[in-house]
Amino acid sequence: MTLTEPWRVLAFLVGIIAFVALNAAYLVWLERKVAGHIQGRIGPKEVGPFGLLQPLADGIKLMSKQLLVPKGVDPLLFKVAPLLVLVPAVMSFVTIPFGENLVARNIDIGLLMIFAFASVNVMGLLLGGWGSNNKYAVISAARAVSQNVAYEIPMLITVVTMIMLTSTMNLNEMVIQQGGGILNWHFFANPLMPFAFLIFFVCALAETNRAPFDLGEAESELIAGFHTEYSGMGFGVFFMGEYANIIIGCSLAVILFLGGWQSPFEFLSDQGLWGVFWFLAKVYFLIFCVMWIRWTYPRTTLWGLLNLSWKILIPISLLILLLTGAMIKVWPLITGAS
Amino acid sequence: MNDLARSPNQETFVLNLGPQHPATHGVLRVKLTMDGEYIVDAEPVLGYVHRMHEKMGENRTWVQFMPNTARLDYLGALSYNHGYVKVVEQAMGLEVPERAEYLRVITVELNRIASHLLWFGAFVLDLGGFTPLLYAFDDREHILDLLESVTGSRLTFCYYRFGGLCNDVDDDFLTGTRAFIKRLRKRLPDYHNLVTKNIILINRLKDVGVLSAEMCRKYGATGPVLRGSGVDYDVRKNEPYSVYPELDFEVPVYSEGDSMARYMVRMDEIDQCLRIVEQALDKLPEGPVMAEKVPKILKPAAGDYYGAVEAARGTFGIRIVSDGTNIPYRMKLRSPTFSNLSLYGEASRGLLLPDALALMGSLDLVIPEIDR
Amino acid sequence: MSGYFKELFGGTKSLFVGLGITFKYMIKPVVTVQYPHETLVMPPRFRGHIELVGDEETGAPKCVVCGMCQKACPTNCITLTGEKPEGGKKKVLTGYILNFTTCSLCGLCVESCKFDAITFSRDYNLAGPRKDAYIFDLKKRLEEKSG
Amino acid sequence: MLSELKSEFASLAPLAVIETDYKVKGYHLDVEVGPDRVVDAAELLDRLGFFLEAITGVDWLGKNPVGNQPDPVSVNEQDPEAAEAEGEAGSDAPADKMEVVYDYNRTDGVLCRVVVRCRLDRAKPELPTVSRLIPGADWHERETHDFFGIIFTGHHDLSPLLLPEDADFHPLRKDFKA
Structure with a gap:
């Protein structure tokens, strides 16, 4: 930790990109294993022990494939779109604290920055779908946008609640506030927080286009949605972007509610690499839940999705915001008065 | 919703659903005229796997046509075998030994369960749920193993003969079937908890794709589609054949007419099929499985004959015209999904794309049977 | 209003029940046959060529x-x-x-x-x-x- | 049901109304009408709550149509010789016919299957469509047109349904050789 600033940034950037790429590859492997076992199968097993080299084989296959640019597409949009999905996701990792001191840029508005980048993501889907010159892709792009717009609202309301609770937007600061064992996590800060967590988690699922909200790529309706026309690494980059977004979503949930890199019990260390271990353990648990959910539920429709957002998530998240605000402001008054 | 679909200055586009599309379960093409995601008009285009079985029937003997009947609906082949032997036996006045009839019922009902299980999985797959398909396949695999052990084949069975069956079953089959009944009864609650009661699924199917009983009648829809619209019609009850009158079972009927009703009809039918198989196993008499006086060369008397059976997807009717020779003069195969699909154009008008696909899934299409 | 909450709680419960079932199946042993490594023996009546x-x-x-x-x-x-x-x-x-x-x-x-x-x-x-x-x-x- | 139907059909000037043995034939009533009465028959049966199960054709090239006789009891069903001889009284050279068969059935628990058949001149097989009255007949008529070349006048679209789009042949005609 004695590197000078430019080297530090470079090290982090290389680290983050490696982390994203490796995770995207191995989360696919994990997903296939989870799906396999849920369905009474084994999943990948032929390439390497337990199929562990499968992502490598897949990667080589995707990279060696021709990048087809179909007739009639807008070449610029078509090529830029996958990057527009992946780059913001990678950028968001800049402010994520993996450990007490392990954060690329510990900036005060980290949370705001992540949401700013997250909203660029949907542009990638829109441009990819629009640029593909494919009716299925256009429908999918329209769906993805309306879905993202609908779900930013309850998600942001929940996040505002958390900001009120912690009075900071610095992610590391938030984690530090949750030190001292599992009961100090914001998940248990007040009786409303589990619901807030649930809302945040559902919104994260919807934001990242994961089942049961995978309307954008609904394979039984729209073939593959916005990436119908993509081949080779064009598809691969979309895929990496999707998994990077899942990691971001789960990381945020962990940081906001589940104590980030803090260990669950005080007698367990969270210094140095232990902090990274606790953080990743929680993140991977949530990612497992995301996969578990995907392989359990059928897909919703756009109507169902909007109904859920406007009729259930937004009113309840507003209620939580109000009640939390009241608790923060009114409770000290009462207790202070008595 | 319908008003939206019919806004006056609508800008429509044509979406080609199929012939290769994950939701059409085979090579069916639907030409959709869409306004946004609303369907303005849907026109199914058939014939991609048309093989002209009816002409084949005019070129081979009565016996030789048997394998063809298994290739119409490859998921419920035994019902089609049954329909064919039934109408020819009726024309010839052949008496079938009781044991053979009971075994026919047992195997047909097992086949029906297999078909419904596959439909269940594929339908939930249409709705985006992947896992139930694999669970259903697991159970279906047991049925196919059982049927394979008696018929020698997994899909294109060709097990029945005019006047009986080609083989008797062994004890392994009987005990295996009983074990399977037990197994499936244990697993059905899991299916219901995982899928039927799931709020996402309920929201997707309730009040979606409502078919009225009158519409079903006008289009000649039969089977679970008709029973999901509140009409209590099942060939096994209305036109009793084989040994069905001796077995106690109910015909599930739901009156809502939506996709959920059709789903429930089929799920309840699995239950009823299990009941039928169980009773038939209990009552299974000893004896021969082949009638004694079956002529070597069949020559039904000249005339036309009609026979219908309840296949997994509805009424399978078969009209044979004999000119008194050993080769059929005309063979008309009336497949249930042909009629069931014909209402799709009208029924899907004004629906959203995902709802229209849910409706299509709930019709339980098997393309080779539509195209014949 | 009560219907709203009833549906909310019933629906949420159904979702968790579903998760429970897939979890139950996840820890069960696999049912597939690893084909090229293991093969099945066809029953005696199997109709091959x-x-x-x-x-x-x-x-x-x-x-x-x-x-x-x-x-x-x-x-x-x-x-x-x-x-x-x-x-x-x-x-x-x-x-x-x-x-x-x-x-x-x-x-x-x-x-x-x-x-x-x-x-x-x-x-x-x-x-x-x-x-x-x-x-x-x-x-x-x-x-x-x-x- | 049957007697009621018979009296109703009498008003349509049918060529034949024959009660058949359900146990053997699989249907109860066999009605033959002229091409001009097909729609009336459909309308009558539709009004009485029947549904159309199928439409098909039979090509009687060089053969006398095999049909039911008014009194089925007197016919020896088991004897093909006798059945063949009963085609038409004087066995001259048979007039080539094309037959269209409509199968009607009920779903309300009353067991009654009615077959309406219409024999046409094979050289000019034309009859009016019933698809305006019974939308389900649409595809059945298209299929029959595909296979036999029978023209249903007034049908909105007789383009090939099961055959390829450019098919100009009719495979179920007896003179069709693949």
Whole structure:
């Protein structure tokens, strides 16, 4: 930790990109294993022990494939779109604290920055779908946008609640506030927080286009949605972007509610690499839940999705915001008065 | 919703659903005229796997046509075998030994369960749920193993003969079937908890794709589609054949007419099929499985004959015209999904794309049977 | 309003029940057969392609060239030839060709045979690069098997 | 049901109304009408709550149509010789016919299957469509047109349904050879 600033940034950037790429590859492997076992199968097993080299084989296959640019597409949009999905996701990792001191840029508005980048993501889907010159892709792009717009609202309301609770937007600061064992996590800060967590988690699922909200790529309706026309690494980059977004979503949930890199019990260390271990353990648990959910539920429709957002998530998240605000402001008054 | 679909200055586009599309379960093409995601008009285009079985029937003997009947609906082949032997036996006045009839019922009902299980999985797959398909396949695999052990084949069975069956079953089959009944009864609650009661699924199917009983009648829809619209019609009850009158079972009927009703009809039918198989196993008499006086060369008397059976997807009717020779003069195969699909154009008008696909899934299409 | 909450709680509960079921199946042992490493044995009645049956002692085909199987076949995929050896009374099989590309595996040929001279093979691993790999010379196959 | 139907059909001037043995034939009533009465028959049966199960054709090239006789009891069903002889009284050279068969059935628990048939001149097989009255007949008529070349006048679209789009042949005609 004695590197000078430019080297530090470079090290982090290389680290983050490696982390994203490796995770995207191995989360696919994990997903296939989870799906396999849920369905009474084994999943990948032929390439390497337990199929562990499968992502490598897949990667080589995707990279060696021709990048087809179909007739009639807008070449610029078509090529830029996958990057527009992946780059913001990678950028968001800049402010994520993996450990007490392990954060690329510990900036005060980290949370705001992540949401700013997250909203660029949907542009990638829109441009990819629009640029593909494919009716299925256009429908999918329209769906993805309306879905993202609908779900930013309850998600942001929940996040505002958390900001009120912690009075900071610095992610590391938030984690530090949750030190001292599992009961100090914001998940248990007040009786409303589990619901807030649930809302945040559902919104994260919807934001990242994961089942049961995978309307954008609904394979039984729209073939593959916005990436119908993509081949080779064009598809691969979309895929990496999707998994990077899942990691971001789960990381945020962990940081906001589940104590980030803090260990669950005080007698367990969270210094140095232990902090990274606790953080990743929680993140991977949530990612497992995301996969578990995907392989359990059928897909919703756009109507169902909007109904859920406007009729259930937004009113309840507003209620939580109000009640939390009241608790923060009114409770000290009462207790202070008595 | 319908008003939206019919806004006056609508800008429509044509979406080609199929012939290769994950939701059409085979090579069916639907030409959709869409306004946004609303369907303005849907026109199914058939014939991609048309093989002209009816002409084949005019070129081979009565016996030789048997394998063809298994290739119409490859998921419920035994019902089609049954329909064919039934109408020819009726024309010839052949008496079938009781044991053979009971075994026919047992195997047909097992086949029906297999078909419904596959439909269940594929339908939930249409709705985006992947896992139930694999669970259903697991159970279906047991049925196919059982049927394979008696018929020698997994899909294109060709097990029945005019006047009986080609083989008797062994004890392994009987005990295996009983074990399977037990197994499936244990697993059905899991299916219901995982899928039927799931709020996402309920929201997707309730009040979606409502078919009225009158519409079903006008289009000649039969089977679970008709029973999901509140009409209590099942060939096994209305036109009793084989040994069905001796077995106690109910015909599930739901009156809502939506996709959920059709789903429930089929799920309840699995239950009823299990009941039928169980009773038939209990009552299974000893004896021969082949009638004694079956002529070597069949020559039904000249005339036309009609026979219908309840296949997994509805009424399978078969009209044979004999000119008194050993080769059929005309063979008309009336497949249930042909009629069931014909209402799709009208029924899907004004629906959203995902709802229209849910409706299509709930019709339980098997393309080779539509195209014949 | 009460309906709203009822649906909310009922729906949420149904979602968690669903998760419970998939979890239950996840920790159960897998049910699949790892195909190229493990294979299944077909039941005795399995209808594969047909195979000539040799005489137990001599190994010569039991077939008497009556042609019933050829006649029974709906798709004319069996061609058999035979000739009477000089001085012999019975016909002897000289060629039995099965065109498996048109065979529908109905089993009518085996049923029509009164001499048990043909049977089903239990071989299901059939894959080949060319169409003519499926024009089986059954007599040759039998000779290869017995000799 | 049957007697009621018979009296109703009498008003349509049918060529024949024959009660058949359900156990053997699989249907109860066999009605033959002229091409001009097909729609009336459909309308009558539709009004009485029947549904159309199928439409098909039979090509009687060089053959006398095999049909039911008014009194089925007197016919020896088991004897093909006798059945063949009963085609038409004087066995001259048969007039080539094309037959269209409509199968009607009920779903309300009353077991009654009615067959309506219409024999047409094979050289000019034309009859009016019933698809305006019974939308389900649409595809059945298209299929029959595909296979037999029978023209249903007034049908909105007789383009091939099961055959390829450019098919100009009718495979179920007896003179069609693949």
